[in-house]
Amino acid sequence: MSAGSLRYGPAILAGRLTRFAARLRKPGGGSAVPGLVVNRIAPGYLKRTLSGFPQGLVVVSGSSGKSTTTKMLVAILRAHDVDVFTNPSTANISQGLTSALLERADWRGRVPGEMAVLEMDEGHGALVMDGVDARAVALTNVMVDQIDRFHDSEMVVSMLGRIAGRAGEALIVNADDANILRIADGVAPGVAVHPLGVSQGVLDGAPRGLGYSATTADRLADGDGVRVESVDGRSAVLADAGTAVPITLPARGIHYAVDAAIAYATAKAVLGDRFASRVAADALSAIPAVFGRGERVVVRGQEVDFVLVQNPASYQLNVDGIEAGTEQILFAIGSDVRDPSYFWPVDASSLGRVSIVSGSKAAEAALMLAYDGVVIDRVEPDLARAIDDFLALPAPASGVKTIVFSADSMRRTRAHLGLTGTE
Structure with missing residues (x-):
């Protein structure tokens, strides 16, 4: 259970009253407003709570694929009997994260769960993670994204680099994305880098490429990390240390297979000896598509x-x-x-x-x-x-x-x- 304090009681009460009023006004709406109120009244609550999960914090960020990767990762961890707190992908900025915590918090602000797995917006995540230590960070990709916010890939690389810098144990990287590999080159000593990627055959089957701002020239060698070996509609095969791991994807497309590989590699890095590839494959194959x-x-x-x-x-x-x-x-x-x-x-x-x-x-x-x-x-x-x-x-x-x-x-x-x- 994450850390809480009596001093957060008034802020939690104010946030819940705000949530109640917002839902009276618009059922299903106003989800970020309670978090905004709590952050204003108790600005230290979010960072303190994120740092309080017994088995640590895992962050997923990048231009695209965050929501699906996060859902896949949570499914794998829960299948390994880990009690996970996670956030909806609509709650990936500071007030949304706080609102998500508020949904589960007791009156002291304590949130149940052994581990937190959070999707974070690449821009807001760099600010949220300032002063927060993550056990592991997984980076999906850098793409030409919302030009009113992320008009320059270098800016996205800089923000993701700040998030990656908070990883204390593991950094999981898409080795097909040249910008993500640049971030991995700057990892702190003692932080293990876990790469994943697609095979040359998978890349050849994507005539428009993988969509990244910069794709690496060389594919990940067999045995050097988790690799997407093949994709056929909603069926895919991951290669893990010489073992073929067949999975079913939530939707058609190579990008969903890459999301699955990131989730698989992240779970393997976090769970260590507890990780079972068959359990992970079954969990991946069972999840539905993510919200749209x-x-x-x-x-x-x-x-x-x-x-x-x-x-x-x-x-x-x-x-x-x-x-x-x-x-x-x-x-x-x-x-x-x-x-x-x-x-x-x-x-x-x-x-x-x-x-x-x-x-x-x-x-x-x-x-x-x-x-x-x-x-x-x-x-x-x-x-x-x-x-x-x-x-x-x-x-x-x-x-x-x-x-x-x-x-x-x-x-x-x-x-x-x-x-x-x-x-």
Whole structure:
């Protein structure tokens, strides 16, 4: 159980009252506001609590793949009987992290759990981790990301380097990402570096590459770390010290296999002799897709695939992962994409046809798709109407109804459909 103190009692009470009021006003909303209140009243609470888990803190950060990797890692650790506290991926900045802790804390502010595994936003994580020691840090990748926040890859490398600098025992790195390897070169003495990557065959099967800002020229040698040996749809094989480990992925795509390899390698580094590859493989194969990231849901009696796109690289990888011949697609870009032009380098031609384009940036999104030769049946800026009309279409002759959306449109879609559960 993490450390707590009587002096945090008033802050915890204020945070819970704020949470209660926020949920009265908007069911399922206001999740970060209680954390903001607690951080203001008791600024030391977050750092003290993060430092108080008996088996330490594990941090997952990077441009993309954080949410899926974190969920996979938590599943593996829990399958090894570790009591894990974790945060929803919507709570990966300081006030969100505090709100997540508040959900589990007793009146003293103490949070149950042997180990904390936290996804952290690359920008906010560097600030949150100032003065907080992590047992292990896992870094996914560096991609061209949200240009209004992370306009320069070097800036992202610097922020991730600060997070990596808090690792006291292990740093788990994507060896296919040249920028991540640069961070590993600066690791403190005594911190073990655990690499993972994909085989040359997997890379050759990704004609657009892996999406990183800089991909290393050489692949990880057999036996030098966990390696993604093959990927076929939702099936993949990891190679671990000469042993083939078959797994099932939560969704199609090489990037999901890489997420699985990072989670597997991190669990192995943290658990040591307690780690069992078969237990890890079973845990990985059993988890569902993460909140919009290749997630399949049943709404109004129909199966619908949710595909979240957050930056050009994830957009390209996820669009390429949509099964060929998918007949009905709703494409929605919202207000979180302040400048849609940074999506223009993406080739969306594989979509072929889109039933409805929606969201506050519908016009820009439709223009972008049209330049890629995508046939658009209709542009409907009103997202709620677009969702209702899309779901009212007859069942598709091929594929599953698919909604491709940015984060803002994802939240609005879930709220409109009554999918209010957290990740």
